[in-house]
Amino acid sequence: MSLVVAAIVGLSVPADTATGLKTQVCRIIHPLSGPEACASGDYADGGNGEGGEGGDGEGGGGDTFVPNGDPFEPARCLLSQDQTKDTVVIQVVFVKISSSETVKLQQWSDGTVTLERVHDNAGGVSASISAGIPGLKDWGGSAKLSGTYLAGSGSGGQWLFNGHKSDNPQADLEANLADAQKFAAYLRQNEGCRYQSGYNPGANMGACQQDAASKKPDLEPELAPDVDITKTTTEASGSVSFGGKFKSNGKSGKDAGKSDGPKDLGKISGEVLSGTMTEDVVVMRHNTGQNAGKITFIYTFTVKGTAGVIGQATGERMQQVAVTYDAAAYDQEEEDGAAHHPEKLVITTSQEAGEGSGFKGEAGANAGPVTIDVGGGGGSTESEIHTESAELVLTDDADSTAVEDWLRGNGDPAKNPLPSPSDAAKVPGPDASPLERLLHDKGKLSRLDYKANTDWWNASLGIGFGVSAGQFSLGFKLFGIEITHESKTQTITGDPTYATGPKNGGARPWVEWKNCTQTKPIPT
Numbered sequence: 001m002s003l004v005v006a007a008i009v010g011l012s013v014p015a016d017t018a019t020g021l022k023t024q025v026c027r028i029i030h031p032l033s034g035p036e037a038c039a040s041g042d043y044a045d046g047g048n049g050e051g052g053e054g055g056d057g058e059g060g061g062g063d064t065f066v067p068n069g070d071p072f073e074p075a076r077c078l079l080s081q082d083q084t085k086d087t088v089v090i091q092v093v094f095v096k097i098s099s100s101e102t103v104k105l106q107q108w109s110d111g112t113v114t115l116e117r118v119h120d121n122a123g124g125v126s127a128s129i130s131a132g133i134p135g136l137k138d139w140g141g142s143a144k145l146s147g148t149y150l151a152g153s154g155s156g157g158q159w160l161f162n163g164h165k166s167d168n169p170q171a172d173l174e175a176n177l178a179d180a181q182k183f184a185a186y187l188r189q190n191e192g193c194r195y196q197s198g199y200n201p202g203a204n205m206g207a208c209q210q211d212a213a214s215k216k217p218d219l220e221p222e223l224a225p226d227v228d229i230t231k232t233t234t235e236a237s238g239s240v241s242f243g244g245k246f247k248s249n250g251k252s253g254k255d256a257g258k259s260d261g262p263k264d265l266g267k268i269s270g271e272v273l274s275g276t277m278t279e280d281v282v283v284m285r286h287n288t289g290q291n292a293g294k295i296t297f298i299y300t301f302t303v304k305g306t307a308g309v310i311g312q313a314t315g316e317r318m319q320q321v322a323v324t325y326d327a328a329a330y331d332q333e334e335e336d337g338a339a340h341h342p343e344k345l346v347i348t349t350s351q352e353a354g355e356g357s358g359f360k361g362e363a364g365a366n367a368g369p370v371t372i373d374v375g376g377g378g379g380s381t382e383s384e385i386h387t388e389s390a391e392l393v394l395t396d397d398a399d400s401t402a403v404e405d406w407l408r409g410n411g412d413p414a415k416n417p418l419p420s421p422s423d424a425a426k427v428p429g430p431d432a433s434p435l436e437r438l439l440h441d442k443g444k445l446s447r448l449d450y451k452a453n454t455d456w457w458n459a460s461l462g463i464g465f466g467v468s469a470g471q472f473s474l475g476f477k478l479f480g481i482e483i484t485h486e487s488k489t490q491t492i493t494g495d496p497t498y499a500t501g502p503k504n505g506g507a508r509p510w511v512e513w514k515n516c517t518q519t520k521p522i523p524t
Contacts (some may be wrong), residue, residue, distance in 0.1 A: 005336060010497040011334040028191075029491075062334050072508075074391070074444050076110040077516035079173075080491040082524055086297040091462075091480040095128040098150055105180060109519045111172030113161040115221070119186070120231060122152025145238045154229040159183065163219035169519045179217035180220055186215045228285040239274040275305040285327055294343070310359055314381055320343075323407070341400045344409075345392045347421065352452070354383025360458060370478075371464045378457035385450040385490060388421035390443045399438055406435040421445045425499040427506040431485035441502070446513060456486040491521050
C-alpha cells in the first residue's frame with residue numbers, strides 16, 4: 001500500500017523504472033525475440049519497470065517545412081485542446097469490460113484545427129485485496145490495492161479543418177475553428193437522429209438528418225487517413241479511505257439476551273489518498289494517407305496521484321516512446337528474425353500538478369458475505385502542465401541502427417536509459433550513449449507549458465462477495481458498473497521554446513519557438 005500510494009502521490013519515477021520502461025518498449029516492439037534480446041549490460045535489471053498525456057506518436061516521415069530557416073525548429077505546436085471522455089466499465093466476477101468515447105478539439109499554431117472522435121472497447125480481468133487499518137477499523141479506515149489488465153481495439157475518425165489558408169495564420173485559425181464547431185454540432189445532432197430512430201421507429205429520420213446536415217460548414221473538412229488501432233492496458237491502483245461503519249448490537253429475537261458480538265451492517269467512507277500506475281500500448285497501422293504502409297508502436301507509462309477529501313491535490317507524470325517502421329519491412333524482418341530499421345522516434349514527457357475541490361466516496365451494506373456498494377463523486381481541478389518532446393527522423397542507416405540498438409539494449413550503457421529532451425540539449429558527457437549523442441546532434445527538441453481545467457464526475461454500483469482473514473479481506477465483484485465523465489481544457493501559456501543547433505562548445509541554446517508564438521489560441 002505504501003509503495004503504491006506514497007510513491008504515486010510523490011510522483012517520483014526512479015532511474016530503474018526508466019530503465020524498465022525502455023526494456024518493456026523493446027519487448028513490445030520485438031515480441032518474437034524473447035526477453036534476453038532486450039537485456040544487455042546495465043539494462044538487464046530493467047525488466048520489472050511498470051508501464052499519459054503526450055505526443056500522438058504520429059508515424060512516418062518528419063516535418064520538412066522550415067518557415068524560419070532553422071531545420072531544428074518544429075513546424076507547429078498545439079495551442080489548446082478541449083477533450084471530453086466518457087467511460088463505462090462493467091465487471092462480472094473477475095471479468096472486466098470497458099467502453100469509452102473520447103472527443104478532442106485541437107487548435108494548432110499553423111492555423112489548422114483537428115476534431116477527433118475515438119471509441120475504445122476492451123476486455124480483461126481485474127482483482128483486488130483490501131485491509132483494515134489497525135486502530136481505525138471502527139472509523140472505516142481501510143486500504144485497497146487492485147490490478148487490471150485489458151486488451152482491446154479502437155476506432156473512430158479525425159477531421160482536419162484547413163480550408164482557410166492565407167499568410168495570416170491567426171485569421172485562418174479563427175475561420176477553421178468556426179468550421180470545426182459547426183461540424184461538431186452536426187455530428188452531435190446526427191448522432192441524436194440515429195438514437196431517436198432506435199426508440200421511435202416511426203420518427204422522420206430523413207427530416208432529422210436533413211436538419212443536422214444544414215449545420216455543416218460550407219468547406220468540408222478533410223477526413224484523416226484510415227488507421228487500424230489495437231490497444232492493451234495494464235493498471236495497478238491503490239487507495240486509502242476513512243469514514244464510519246454501522247454495527248448491530250448482536251442481539252435479536254428470542255435470544256435477545258445473548259449476544260454474538262456486534263456485526264457489520266454497512267459503511268460510509270470517503271477516499272483520502274489514491275494512486276494509479278498505467279501502461280498503455282497502442283499499435284497503429286496506417287492504411288491510407290501520406291503515412292500509408294507505416295506501423296507505429298506507442299508505449300505510455302502514466303503515474304497519477306490524488307490526496308485530500310474535499311480540497312484535493314493532484315499530480316501526474318507521463319513518459320512516452322513512439323517508434324515508427326515501414327510495415328511490410330517490419331513484418332518480413334519479424335518473420336525472418338532479422339534486425340528492424342525504425343524510421344522515426346519520438347520521446348515525450350510531461351508533468352502535471354494542480355489542486356481543486358472534489359469528493360469521491362461510497363456507501364455499502366452487508367448481507368453476510370455479500371456486500372452492496374454505491375459510490376460516486378465529482379470535482380474540478382486547476383493544474384499546470386509542463387511537456388517536453390524529442391523527435392528523430394531516421395533517414396540514415398547508422399542512425400536507425402543506433403535507435404534499434406538502444407531499444408534492444410545492445411548499445412553502450414547510459415546513465416539515463418530514457419533520455420530527457422532537456423538533457424539532450426546539453427553537451428553530451430564522455431559516457432553518453434549513441435542515442436543521447438544522436439538526440440543532441442539531430443533531434444528536434446521542444447518545451448511547452450499549459451494551464452488546464454478538469455471537471456469530472458463518477459458513479460458506481462457493485463455487488464460483491466468477500467472473505468475476511470484477520471485484518472485482510474479478499475473479495476470479488478459478482479457484478480459492478482461504473483460510469484465516469486471527464487472534461488478537460490488546456491491552453492498554452494508561458495514562453496514556448498525549442499533547442500536550436502549546437503553552438504560553440506556543443507550546447508544547444510533554448511530560443512523562442514516562433515512557429516508556435518505567431519498564433520494565439522482562441523477561447524472556446
